[in-house]
Amino acid sequence: MALPVGQQAKYWGIAVGVFLVVMWFLGDVILPFVLGGAIAYCLDPIADRLEKAGLSRVSSVAVITLVAALLFILLFLLVIPTLVQQTAALIDTAPELFNRLQAGLTERFPSLVDEQSTIRQQLIKIGETIQSKGGELINGLLSSAFGLLNVLILLIVVPVVAFYMLLDWDNMTAKIDSMLPRDHVDTIRQLARDIDKTLASFIRGQGTVCLILGTYYAAGLMLAGLKFGLIVGFIAGLITFIPYVGALVGGVLAVGLALFQFWGAVEITDGDVVTNTTNWVRIGIVAGIFGFGQFLEGNILTPKLVGGSVGLHPVWLLFALSVFGSLFGFVGMLVAVPLAAMLGVLARYGLDRYKDSLLYRGRSGSE
Template sequence: MALPVGQQAKYWGIATAIFLVALWFLGDVILPFVLGGAIAYCLDPIADRLERAGASRVAAVAIITLVAVFIFVLLILLVIPTLVEQTASLIDTAPELFDRLRNGLTERFPQLLDDQSTVYKQLLSIGETIQAKGGELVNGIVSSALGLLNILVLIVIVPVVAVYMLLDWDNMTAKIDEMLPRDHVETIRALGRDIDATLASFIRGQGTVCLVLGTYYAVALMLAGLNFGLIVGFIAGLITFIPYVGAIVGGMLAVGLALFQFWGSIEVVDGDIVTYATNWLRIGIVAGIFGLGQFLEGNILTPKLVGGSVGLHPVWLLFALSVFGTLFGFVGMLVAVPIAAMIGVVARWGVSQYKDSLLYRGKSGSD
């Protein structure tokens, strides 16, 4: 005989409270294990495919580890130093960009931007503020990241945890399945499959879309000759999980930088006035890169990699990231996506149960 519903709810409520308290107090301690588990979850389908191709589990994990080490070394040697350098250079160049904007507006609208006007003074102070606060922001982010993700965690603990969890992933899921309440095992399995499908669509599918588009934007913008193309591509790819926002924000930032870089100007060199023509072709190429990226995302990448329905609304996802990030820090942001997926799946299941109940249909049972 099953336990009463009220008693079951009490036990599950206590378990949830214990989980949240442990997350609150052990956030920094469990961080490498959460990261390792997330990496193992993302790589498990690749290991399964290698096993179906004839490799053993150990050989599959060894192949994945070697490829991951190669990619990590490549990023450390090539991409990350350039990314940091372009970020610092963009912050240092921001005052100059605003000076050009102020000078251009002064040439075209002199009556609006005299030396005593509020707009002129505001534009003058924006560049100085960005240069002063931008450096502090970058230093704060770097110092916080180093305090949270120290070198030992990044290089040793997380990869080791990920490798061991990837080796034992099937065994762990089987053990968890054995511990499910027998009266609700089929319902929990169905919910688990829905949660896994949602997470697979978002984390694996949408994450791959973000990686592909970020790489495309960065490489294409750098080939187009745009300064800071790598950092713009990184930003655009990072927020691509929000529909249209990544292309819009990245496109506006890239086109704005292209206007500053390729817009015609007048400069006095050794007493001679030199006029630089506006390179409309370069500006159009930068805009076309994001137009093509949006086409690829909507017609090829998202349908193929993500599917028709992710199950996580962007607003709900941002809300979960904000709440868990505020309450539990960086670890909270890591667990926000799976918890949001679980809540969403359980909520949809609850709605379907409600629509099948007498509370919704009434005694007549009519639709």
């Protein structure tokens, strides 16, 4: 006989409360394990396919680990130093960019932007603020991400955790399944399948889309000659999981930087005559890169890798990221998406049960 609904709600409420308390007090400590578990979850389908191809679980995990190590070494040697360098250069260049914007506005709208104008003063303050606060922002992100753990510990612990969790993933899921309450095992399994489907579509599929688009944007912008192409591509790819936001933010940032870099930047000397021209071709190429990226995402990548319906609305994602990030810091942002997916599945399940109940249909609907 199943427990009464009131007692079940009490026990589940206690479990949720314990989970939140653990996250609150141990957020920085459990960070490597959250990252390792996320990596193992994303790589488990690859290990399963290698097993179907004839490899053992140990061999499959060893192959994945070797490939991941090689990719990490390449990123660490080739990409990360350039990314850090461009980020610092972009922050240092911000006041100059705003000064050029101010000069352009002054030239075209002299009546609106004079020396005592509010617009001009605000532009100066924005440039100075970005330069002074940019380093603090990066340091704040790093400190919130790492907390008491340093980079070296993360680089050691996360791969080890991911390796062992990937190695024992099937055993862990079977063990958890054996501990489910027998009265609700079928319902919980169905909810778990729905959650896994949502997470697989979003995290694995959308994560692949972000990686492909970020690489495309970074390589395309760097080949187009944009000074900060790598960091712009990284930003655009990182937030591509929010529909339209990644392309909008990255596109505006890239085109804005292209205008500052190529607007009047080419000097042609003809005797004593020096003129500045605008390289519209380069600016058009930068805009075209993001236009083609949107076409690629909407018509090829997202339909193939993510699917038609993920069940995570962009507003719900932003809300979850904001709430969990403010409450639990960087760890909260990491678990925000899977928790949002779980809550979304549970909410849809509850809504279906509500529509089947007398509370919704009434006595007339049950006749």
